[in-house]
Amino acid sequence: SSGINAEYGDVTEPTDGGITNSLSRKCNRKSRPIVICDKSSFSTNITHRLALDCEMVGSGKGGLENQLARVSIVNVYGDVVYDKIVLPRETVTDYRSAITGLNKEIIAAKGISFTVVQKEVAAILNGKIVIGHD
Numbered sequence: 001s002s003g004i005n006a007e008y009g010d011v012t013e014p015t016d017g018g019i020t021n022s023l024s025r026k027c028n029r030k031s032r033p034i035v036i037c038d039k040s041s042f043s044t045n046i047t048h049r050l051a052l053d054c055e056m057v058g059s060g061k062g063g064l065e066n067q068l069a070r071v072s073i074v075n076v077y078g079d080v081v082y083d084k085i086v087l088p089r090e091t092v093t094d095y096r097s098a099i100t101g102l103n104k105e106i107i108a109a110k111g112i113s114f115t116v117v118q119k120e121v122a123a124i125l126n127g128k129i130v131i132g133h134d
Contacts, residue, residue, distance in 0.1 A: 052072070055068075070085050
């Protein structure tokens, strides 16, 4: 079957033409090590359409409140134009490491302030078409 990121089972296209979520395969995949891009590897080709992805860690009782911990942006060619770890504004109670690939040490070593990231991302996305997901 054809699909998007079919190796990890994120989205597959069944024979009936609809799109289904293959969560069982996704949940059974093995964690991969986190790759954090440094600024020297960012593409300078900031195209009119960009894709945005954010990783969230948990705060509060049971880690149920979302706190921004990483922002990544790629251009239409899949080249990374931005990838930053964010210092959460509240105490983290769940790093969701199996999903985010982040932990306390990575965030402490690589994290930058939310306000700085917010301004940088706003500047990159200004006037662009943004593709994201919920």
